[in-house]
Amino acid sequence: MNNLFDISGKVAVVTGAGGVLAGTVAKYLAEQGCHVAALDLRESAVTGLGSGITGFGCNVLDEENLADVCSAVLEKFGRVDMLFNGAGGNMPGATIGPDQTLYDIKLEDYSKVLDLNLKGTLLPTLVFSKPMTRQVSGGAIVNFSSMAATQPLTRVMGYGNAKAGIDNLTRFLAVELAVKFGAKIRVNAIAPGFFVTNQNRALLTTPDGGYTERGNDVIRKTPLRRFGVPEEILGCIHYLVSDAAKFVTGTIIPVDGGFSAFSGV
Numbered sequence: 001m002n003n004l005f006d007i008s009g010k011v012a013v014v015t016g017a018g019g020v021l022a023g024t025v026a027k028y029l030a031e032q033g034c035h036v037a038a039l040d041l042r043e044s045a046v047t048g049l050g051s052g053i054t055g056f057g058c059n060v061l062d063e064e065n066l067a068d069v070c071s072a073v074l075e076k077f078g079r080v081d082m083l084f085n086g087a088g089g090n091m092p093g094a095t096i097g098p099d100q101t102l103y104d105i106k107l108e109d110y111s112k113v114l115d116l117n118l119k120g121t122l123l124p125t126l127v128f129s130k131p132m133t134r135q136v137s138g139g140a141i142v143n144f145s146s147m148a149a150t151q152p153l154t155r156v157m158g159y160g161n162a163k164a165g166i167d168n169l170t171r172f173l174a175v176e177l178a179v180k181f182g183a184k185i186r187v188n189a190i191a192p193g194f195f196v197t198n199q200n201r202a203l204l205t206t207p208d209g210g211y212t213e214r215g216n217d218v219i220r221k222t223p224l225r226r227f228g229v230p231e232e233i234l235g236c237i238h239y240l241v242s243d244a245a246k247f248v249t250g251t252i253i254p255v256d257g258g259f260s261a262f263s264g265v
């Protein structure tokens with residue numbers, strides 16, 4: 001039997017690759033022998049990431065920009081086998097601070113967060129799934145959900161709403177693409193638990209390496225009693241895009257130290 005996990009030679013597009021989680025994914029895929037196109041709004045964050053990785057400055061909310069990058073990827077590699085929708089994030093105005101109420105939400109920021117996470121997943125999918133539909137071998141798409149998608153987290157309104165949309169979009173796309181283009185395109189999502197990254201470092205940890213009150217709340221609800229380290233999403237990511245998951249589509253897999261399984265009591 002072939003090695004179910006062999007992904008060498010595949011062409012992978014990773015959005016938000018200048019960030020912590022998607023950047024870790026981009027480097028890992030290159031180590032596995034993939035040709036990686038690393039996209040980020042901040043071009044400097046995806047230049048010089050390492051051998052096997054080509055950086056592109058790209059805004060996931062700009063269709064023209066995405067189409068140009070897709071053309072460049074096709075010109076260089078001739079195909080797109082995998083898409084990782086890693087660009088995403090939150091903004092203070094889309095959250096409700098401890099001293100605020102629902103009525104303090106800044107709708108402009110709320111819309112920006114919905115756009116970045118939800119539309120910023122849909123638009124790259126529209127662009128990069130097209131070549132997959134033309135390839136005999138199809139392709140695999142992985143979206144980035146969150147714990148905030150299914151159990152609303154206090155404060156985190158806009159982001160949680162957007163990630164809930166990503167769960168729905170993941171299932172919708174899995175069905176839609178399979179029904180119209182056959183079983184060759186699979187769409188799944190990973191739902192990371194709490195990983196200390198640029199977005200949440202100040203919220204979860206103190207400068208001396210301890211936990212904030214919120215950090216402690218998260219740890220209490222995480223049966224494995226710690227935050228994740230970025231490399232711990234790689235096994236799930238690798239599985240989802242490999243032949244090992246050939247019959248797997250429309251799933252959202254938590255990698256969360258048990259956070260989603262635990263009521264907290």
Ligand SMILES: NC(=O)c1ccc[n+]([C@@H]2O[C@H](COP(=O)([O-])OP(=O)(O)OC[C@H]3O[C@@H](n4cnc5c(N)ncnc54)[C@H](O)[C@@H]3O)[C@@H](O)[C@H]2O)c1
Nearest residue numbers: 016018019020021040041059060087088144146192195197
């Ligand atoms: N860190 C966590 O604990 C955690 C948990 C659950 C889900 N996630 C999700 O995982 C994904 C990656 O998270 P991370 O913690 O590595 O984030 P990060 O902030 O480290 O990286 C996000 C990257 O996206 C880029 N970006 C922002 N706007 C963009 C745009 N319009 N176009 C292109 N790129 C853009 C940023 O420049 C940044 O490099 C996000 O979708 C995030 O919501 C993270």
